[in-house]
Amino acid sequence: MRMNRPRVLIVRAPGTNCDEEAARAWGLAGAYPETRHVNELLARPDALDEFDAFTLPGGFSHGDDLGAGRILATRLATVLGDSLRRLVERGGLVLGICNGFQVLVKAGLLPGGTTKTDVSLAGFAPIEATLTHNDAGRFESRWTRLAATPGHCPFLRGLETLELPVAHGEGKFVARPAGALAALESRGQVVLRYIDHAGRPTEVYPDNPNGSAGGVAGVCDSTGRIFGLMPHPERFVNVIQHPRWTRRDRPLDEPGDGFRIFQNAVEALV
Amino acid sequence: MLWHVDISLAEGRAESEQRRLIAEAEELGLHGPWRITAGRGFLLEGPLDERDVARAADAVLVDRVVESRVITRCGVDARLSDADCAHTAVVHVTRKPGVTDPEAHSAATLLRDLGFAVENARCVRTYRIDGPRNAIARLVAKVLANDAVEHATTGAITIDRLGEGSKYRFERVVAKIRGLDDDALVNVSRAGGLALSLEEMRAIQAHFDALGRDPTDCELETLAQTWSEHCSHKTLRGKVEIDGRVVDNVLKSTIFEATRALNLDWLVSVFSDNAGVVRFDDEFDVCFKVETHNHPSAIDPYGGANTGIGGVIRDPLGTGLGAKPICNTDVFCVAPTDWPPDGLPEGVLHPRRILKGVVAGVRDYGNRMGIATVNGAVAVDAGYLANPLVFCGTVGVLPRGMSEKHVESGDRIVAIGGRTGRDGIHGATFSSLELSGESDSLSGGAVQIGDALVQKTVLDVVLRARDRRLFRAITDCGAGGFSSAVGEMAAESGAEVDLDRAPLKYEGLSYTEIWISEAQERMVLAAPPERLDELLALCRDEGVEAHDLGRFTDTGRLVLKYEGNVVADLAMSFLHDGRPAVVRRAAYRPAPFVPIRVDTTRDWSRDLLRLLGHWDVCSKEWIVRQYDHEVQARTVVKPLVGVRDEGPGDASVVLPAPGSFRGLAVACGLNPRFGKLDAYAMARLVIDEAARNVVAVGADPSRIALLDNFCWGNPERPETLGSLVRAAEGCRDLAIEYGMPFISGKDSLYNEYRHEGTSHAIPPTLLISALGQVPDVRRCVTMDLKARGNLLYVIGTTRDEFGGSLWAEIAGNSGCGRVPRVDAAVSRSTLHAMHAAIVRGLVRSCHDLSEGGLAVALAEMAIAGDVGAEVSLAHAPFEEVEPREPGTAASNDRALLFSESPSRFVVEVEPGLAAAFEGVFRDLPCARLGMVGAETDGVPRLLIRNARGETLVDLPVDTLRAAWKSTLDW
Known part of the structure; x- marks a missing residue:
């Protein structure tokens, strides 16, 4: 049984706090999740070679000190680069949720990927991106509507619109230089956007909770195999986690929208 | 060398920060025009040159995509740049030396790991201000910095080092108390901030007389901490003479008595551990504790609530x-936020600043801990001006069979987590004194700022160590620090502690300071010696500091040593049982009855809008959204419900054991307006409200556990203590009648402020928290109206009892009217019937009636459902209790709309289930009110008519929503 289940490494750092629900979501979707402390991985980075997928869950790694994800990104980037490249090259997947997305961006793995050869605008300076403080200036929890444009990102295959909660203070995606965002969009790397009631990508609060240009909520690298998003798919695997399930808008036996992201990933791996 | 890395904020953030600061200045009466550019930054100390600092900054301190930075060297010859000289002022704010500065600590650690020679770091906030010069000083003091914990520098930064602490040289200090007369004894207590009474000082003197020696400073402090009101609850455990009768141990004869009398088999550990524990299912127990952190929050709202x-x-x-925390609660009591800024007593912070500060404090700590904050409340009353109240609660889950602990002689005393500093020294004795205008300067040391990251790592390690059985007992370091934690764990045995083994944040702490420091994020474990190495290794792997401080013994003595010298040697029996019993006098008289001045010509629609905008009713979305209320993915009924995720849910529901559908509903009840009139009635009313809140979402009324938090004034005043005793008796009586045990509680007394010779006490305030068990969360119900055409019912009898009601307050009738009564028999049956109806799936929405009565409940349900409703009060069960003044017209309208009679619900039922629903309530007061779905020209409205068919309320739902949301729209 376990032979057919993809092995997923979930890494927890000081301040990570969504590791248990991320492991549950992977497990429900049919994967075999294992959670390890980052110190263990830093001591032996090639442990990653035993896994099919790598997940950086949400939380406040290192307390969000020096900017969300910055410290963990700095620690991982110096040690884990080769292992992650091998993982992606052999068809593995990398998922960063909320703080995990912030880590991937600040480590340069998003939008650049592990090779970082495809990150520059033709003839111009390299694309640099960050996730910075919400325009509202404070942490906020709320449910958002999202539109997926999966392209070749396996996590989002077959998904069009979905609802997921966000809970962050630093979720505004900014890329530079000018034109960088358009370049990412044209390459199909902007795969998840906040939308308004009419289903259009939005920059308007609160449908867009942080002020991200173009409504960016999630991006992938050029291979589609490294994916990061601010919303929390692991918090919506069962319909009773939806804020309006008591209104009976959705059947009680339907899985949550977030579950399908994990299910897609497992299908892509087996 | 000291360097300043001055970092500009990202565009959007700079603007929102400027808007926030200017708004706060204007609210406090500091009128601009202002331009305030906020920046962040770091001071870095070490043998670094400018290139090192630039590399360090770009590597980890600055986000170069959105921020820019300037590096300057600090010191006596530092000057502002020309650009900065053009501003009215440039102000830098740092935390005072010794105050926790976690981000600076992270920066220094990471930079050292990356090879930079950083010795010390501190965070700086820099404000470049243009505005009226004469208001700058007040702007800094009132808006930009808090003097209790922060230091503001105007102009260039001219210090050249971040000195922290200097070497401590051991000297054993003896407190000479033998032979002192009474006055001198009182002086020793006062001068040392010990909060010990004369009787207590005499008992200590007699004890040491018998031993033939004087106590050390450390022994005296240990006794003061252990005997403090905060730690020993000596008032409520003492003797009270009230109106001719004697109550021996108020807590035992009231709160504990209810639990004892009920003798329920699902209670696991009550009133004996740090939280009350009850059985949840075959695999798990759950526990709950609610604490207050009032005095620290008055002085530093952010730090106070943060550490709360x-x-x-x-x-x-x-x-x-060790239980895993799964959700938090928070309740704040503050003065009206539109308080005139120039009408504040000396040393008192503006209520708006307090509320913003405490919300931010809970947010930053709770979110970082990864614990969902799911329930809370805000109450506003002028009586909280100088004494705001901050209640924080946490629910935990632990595997069955892990609720007991014990220590064995020889077990190691292991301290894990944060280091010890001067933080919070005298917190326990400080909270047992009244505040005064000087409190902020006198008690700065009692204020602390937390470091959630340290505590999160402690949490992670404790649960892993628990599952590997690496310790036999655990407790937290709270008030009194090590002295309380070790003193309690070793109460039955004995302990020997080497204080010099405790890791310090900085040098210079004396042995006594180490022993009583209330530095945060520390736990004490009793580890069997053979498991010690494994425990220390686990902590090392997870990056948590752990130190072996000594051992538990069987000598019955508490022995403290510093560098081998004995600095305390106390008998545990004297420490825990030597305190002379407190005897206090109490008297109780409920407020005299004053009839409501009847006004028959009021505009009820206008009253409803005012009630919706009242602080106790209005939308708290601004607060709730700043908390992560879903982390751990357990929250299946959110605090905000309905079509737009904005409706005020009665209770939140969480899943303690993912995979199982059995849930926990968490809610509270609190109402100081009742407390001012009749403390006994208040206790019953807030229990009823808390219970109804959890039942309204689906909790089983036979599985509800209660927690009490009494916040009162100075109990040495007989009337204050009298109302406290009566409230406790109210708790006992209704808990027994409802069959709902108390499992834990806490009292916070001396919530008074001394100003110009008079003492101002808070209104008697009782928070009841309810933890209800939900058999199957898939049956849960929320309060938002669901569908047009469904029927609306009111359950319960309305009486014209307006005492302590919100309507009486807005109608200028504060203090008038009868305080509502709880009819326990009917109420209890109602709760059980409601649960039966919910379990059978007969209820589409359900909302409890509280502040503002039926009209407010209906309005909230319509707002949450974004749909209208048409209601007639003709058949609503009504009972007249207040004598009518001669010549006044008979009218139930006001009472049916706004009375706050307890034990009532509004329920929405599908027409096809109406007969079954009515069947469940056939022996109880229940009436059909009307229907969901009124609208005019497509605009949903709330329409309420009286028995004569006259329209009492007719308002668009959007108007209701606007009134409800406008108050707290910061």
Whole structure:
């Protein structure tokens, strides 16, 4: 049984706090999740070679000190680069949720990927991106509507619109230089956007909770195999986690929208 | 060398920060025009040159995509740049030396790991201000910095080092108390901030006389901490003479008595551990604790609330062998936020600043801990001006069979987590004194700021160590620090502690300071010696500091040593049982009855809008959204419900055991307006409200556990203590009648402020928290109206009892009217019937009636459902209790709309289930009110008519929503 289940490494750092629900979501979707402390991985980075997928869950790694994800990104980037490249090259997947997305961006793995050869605008300076403080200036929890444009990102295959909660203070995606965002969009790397009631990508609060240009909520690298998003798919695997399930808008036996992201990933791996 | 890395904020953030600061200045009467550019930054100390600092800054301190930075060298010859000289002022704010600065600590650690020679770091906020010069000083003091914990520098930064602490040289200090007369004894207590009474000082003197020696400073401090009101609750455990009768141990004869009398088999550990524990299912127990952190929050709202939530999280973690915290609650009581800024007594912060500060404090700690904050409340009353109240609660889950702990002689005393500093020294004795205008300067040391990251790592390690059985007992370091934690754990045995083994934040602490420091994020474990190495290794792997401080013994003595010198040697029996019993006098008289001045010509629609905008009713979305209320993915009924995720849910529901559908509903009840009139009635009313809140979402009324938090004034005043005793008796009586046990509680007394010779006490305030068990969360119900055409019912009898009601307050009738009564028999049956109806799936929405009565409940349900409703009050069960003044017209309208009679619900039922629903309530007061779905020209409205068919309320739902949301729209 376990032979057919993809092995997923979930890494927890000081301040990570969504590791248990991320492991549950992977497990429900049919994967075999294992959670390890980052110190263990830093001591032996090639442990990653035993896994099919790598997940950086949400939380406040290192307390969000020096900017969300910055410290963990700095620690991982110096040690884990080769292992992650091998993982992606052999068809593995990398998922960063909320703080995990912030880590991937600040480590340069998003939008650049592990090779970082495809990150520059033709003839111009390299694309640099960050996730910075919400325009509202404070942490906020709320449910958002999202539109997926999966392209070749396996996590989002077959998904069009979905609802997921966000809970962050630093979720505004900014890329530079000018034109960088358009370049990412044209390459199909902007795969998840906040939308308004009419289903259009939005920059308007609160449908867009942080002020991200173009409504960016999630991006992938050029291979589609490294994916990061601010919303929390692991918090919506069962319909009773939806804020309006008591209104009976959705059947009680339907899985949550977030579950399908994990299910897609497992299908892509087996 | 000291360097300043001055970092500009990202565009959007700079603007929102400027808007926030200017708004706060204007609210406090500091009128501009202002331009305030906020920046962040770091001071870095070490043998670094400018290139090193630039590399360090770009590597980890600055986000170069959105920020820019300037590096300057600090020191006596530092000057502002020309650009900065053009501003009215440039102000830098740093935390005072010794105050926790976690981000600076992270920066220094990471930079050292990357090879930079950083010795010390501190965070700086820099404000470049243009505005009226004469208001700058007040702007800095009132808006930009808090003098209790922060230091503001105007102009260039001219210090050249971040000195912290200097070497401590051991000297054994003896407190000479033998032979002192009474006055001198009182002086020793006062001068040392010990809060010990004369009787207590005499008892200590007699004890040491018998031993033929004087106590050391450390022994005296240990006794003061252990005997403090905060730690020993000596008032409520003492003797009280009230109106001719004697109550021996108020807590035992009231709160504990209810639990004892009920003798329920699902209670696991009550009133004995850091949190009360009850059985949840075959695999798990759950526990709950609610604490207050009032005095620190008055002086530093952010730090006070921050360490308040941090402290209560350690309670479940220190319960049994360690429970995993799964959700938090928070309740704030503040003065009206539109208080005139120039009408504040000396040393008192503006209520708006307090509320913003405490919300931010809970947010930053709770979110970082990864614990969902799911329930809370805000109450506003002028009586909280100088004494705001901050209640924080935490629910935990632990595997069955792990609720008991014990220590064995020879077990190692292991301290894990944060280092010890001067933080919070005298917190326990400080909270047992009244505040005064000088409190902020006198008690700065009692204020602390938390470091949630440290505590999160402690949490992670404790649960892993628990599952590997690496310790036999655990408790948290709360008030009194090591002295309380070790003193309690070793109460039955004895302990020997080497204080010099405790890791310090900085040098210079004396042995006594180490022993009583209330530095945050520390836990004490009793580890069997053979498991010690494994425990220390686990902590090392997870990056948590752990130190072996000594051992538990069987000598019955508490022995403290510093560098081998004995600095305390106390008999545990004297420490825990030597305190002379407190005897206090109490008297109780409920407020005299004053009839409501009837006004028959009021505009009820206008009253409803005012009630919706009242602080106790209005939308708290601005607060709730700043908390992560879903982390851990357990929250299946959110705090905000309905079509737009904005409706005020009665209770939240969480899943303690993912995979199972059995849930926990968490809610509270609090109403100081009742407390001012009749403390006994208040206790019953707030229990009823808390219970109804959890039943309204689906909790089983036979599985509800209660927690009490009494916040009162100075109990040495007989009337104050009298109302406290009566409230406790109210708790006992209704808990027994409802069959709902108390499992834990806490009292906070001396919530008074001394100003110009008079003492101002808070209104008697009782928070009841309810933890209800939901058999199957898939049956849960929310309060938002669901569908047009469904029927609306009111359950329960309305009486014209307006005492303490919100309507009486807005109608200029504060203090008038009868305080509502709880009819326990009917109420209890109602709760059980409601649960039966919910379990059978007969209820589409359900809302409890509280502040503002039926009209407010209906309005909230319509707002949440974004749909209208048409209601007639003709058949609503009504009972007249207040004598009508001669010549006044008979009218139930006002009472049916706004009375706050307890034990009532509004329920929405599908027409096809109406007969079954009515069947469940056939022997109880229940009436059909009307229907969901009124609208005019497509605009949903709330329409309420009286028995004569006259329209009492007719308002668009959007108007209701606007009134409800406008108050707290910061």
